[in-house]
Amino acid sequence: MDLTTRYMGLTLQHPVVPSASPLTRNLDGVRRLEDAGAPAIVMYSLFEEQIDAESHHLDHYLSYGAESFAEAIQYFPDLASYNVGPDAYLELVRAAKQAVRVPVIASLNGVSTGGWTRYAKLIQQAGADALELNVYYIPTDPQLGSSEVERMYVDVLREVKGSVTIPVALKVGPFFTAFAAVARQFEQAGADALVLFNRFYQPDLDLENLEVVPHLVLSDSDELRLPLRWVAILYGRVQTDFAVTSGVHTGQDVLKAMMAGAKVVQVASELLHNGPGRIAQMVDEMVAWMAEKEYDSVAQMQGSMSQRNVAEPAAFERANYMKALASWKADPTGMLV
Numbered sequence: 661m662d663l664t665t666r667y668m669g670l671t672l673q674h675p676v677v678p679s680a681s682p683l684t685r686n687l688d689g690v691r692r693l694e695d696a697g698a699p700a701i702v703m704y705s706l707f708e709e710q711i712d713a714e715s716h717h718l719d720h721y722l723s724y725g726a727e728s729f730a731e732a733i734q735y736f737p738d739l740a741s742y743n744v745g746p747d748a749y750l751e752l753v754r755a756a757k758q759a760v761r762v763p764v765i766a767s768l769n770g771v772s773t774g775g776w777t778r779y780a781k782l783i784q785q786a787g788a789d790a791l792e793l794n795v796y797y798i799p800t801d802p803q804l805g806s807s808e809v810e811r812m813y814v815d816v817l818r819e820v821k822g823s824v825t826i827p828v829a830l831k832v833g834p835f836f837t838a839f840a841a842v843a844r845q846f847e848q849a850g851a852d853a854l855v856l857f858n859r860f861y862q863p864d865l866d867l868e869n870l871e872v873v874p875h876l877v878l879s880d881s882d883e884l885r886l887p888l889r890w891v892a893i894l895y896g897r898v899q900t901d902f903a904v905t906s907g908v909h910t911g912q913d914v915l916k917a918m919m920a921g922a923k924v925v926q927v928a929s930e931l932l933h934n935g936p937g938r939i940a941q942m943v944d945e946m947v948a949w950m951a952e953k954e955y956d957s958v959a960q961m962q963g964s965m966s967q968r969n970v971a972e973p974a975a976f977e978r979a980n981y982m983k984a985l986a987s988w989k990a991d992p993t994g995m996l997v
Contacts, residue, residue, distance in 0.1 A: 665923050847898050896963065
């Protein structure tokens with residue numbers, strides 16, 4: 661059985677890739693993931709704020725409103741407490757590339773064009789096989805329209821693509837007015853892959869202390885359906901590779917992503933919950949199902965249940981909404997059945 665997949669020109673032994681997470685914060689974690697069977701490793705992210713802080717400059721998009729709210733700038737944590745600095749990050753990429761045999765994909769997390777994007781070239785020089793560009797932006801300015809937000813994403817991608825020759829994946833959230841159209845813009849701007857979707861962590865309110873507090877909730881398999889739907893819709897229409905992330909916890913989740921049209925899945929929450937050993941277990945779950953259904957390869961199933969290949973393509977659109985509502989019924993106790 662052939663489990664190999666091609667992602668951004670890289671040949672991987674199977675499609676279950678650990679995504680950027682605290683597991684790749686240091687070299688020991690990187691080695692553990694390779695030993696557990698990871699076919700490639702996405703490194704922990706280098707944040708734009710860290711680079712800007714080192715040069716004593718905060719980008720407009722990040723500091724907007726800080727002058728109006730005295731507490732705003734204090735909400736950012738001590739940068740050294742949650743990740744290594746720029747120079748240490750480059751050294752970590754370099755050391756990881758020397759320590760493991762699988763492809764190393766570096767990660768940059770930011771929102772704007774500018775000096776921080778020059779680190780893409782330094783990351784390439786450090787030996788990374790590819791780069792994942794994680795654009796995490798909450799457009800809170802009422803004067804900032806959707807077209808301007810989309811242009812910001814495209815500008816960042818173009819600037820990074822213009823500075824490196826290694827493949828570049830763009831990791832984004834789902835909150836766009838017309839995601840299919842903006843995905844086409846990302847393709848035209850040079851994205852080698854789209855990673856769908858970034859999880860936007862929502863703050864909570866502490867009623868005792870009357871404070872806004874960060875609140876981390878790891879994913880579960882129910883969250884798979886959103887990226888699954890969009891990969892299935894975009895497959896064959898937008899000519900990039902696709903990675904499904906958010907909600908990948910089992911071998912069956914991986915199979916669904918492949919059938920929708922993904923080349924790889926990226927896993928974080930499941931590995932944080934249950935350890936790197938889950939990589940091999942998820943692959944075993946895939947293999948057992950494929951053997952039962954007589955599949956010979958991962959490539960054979962990729963895109964087989966995308967919108968353009970299923971018998972009912974409307975299932976991915978408004979018809980699914982209507983059918984889901986009509987399917988509700990309750991038993992005599994009032995419980996959903």
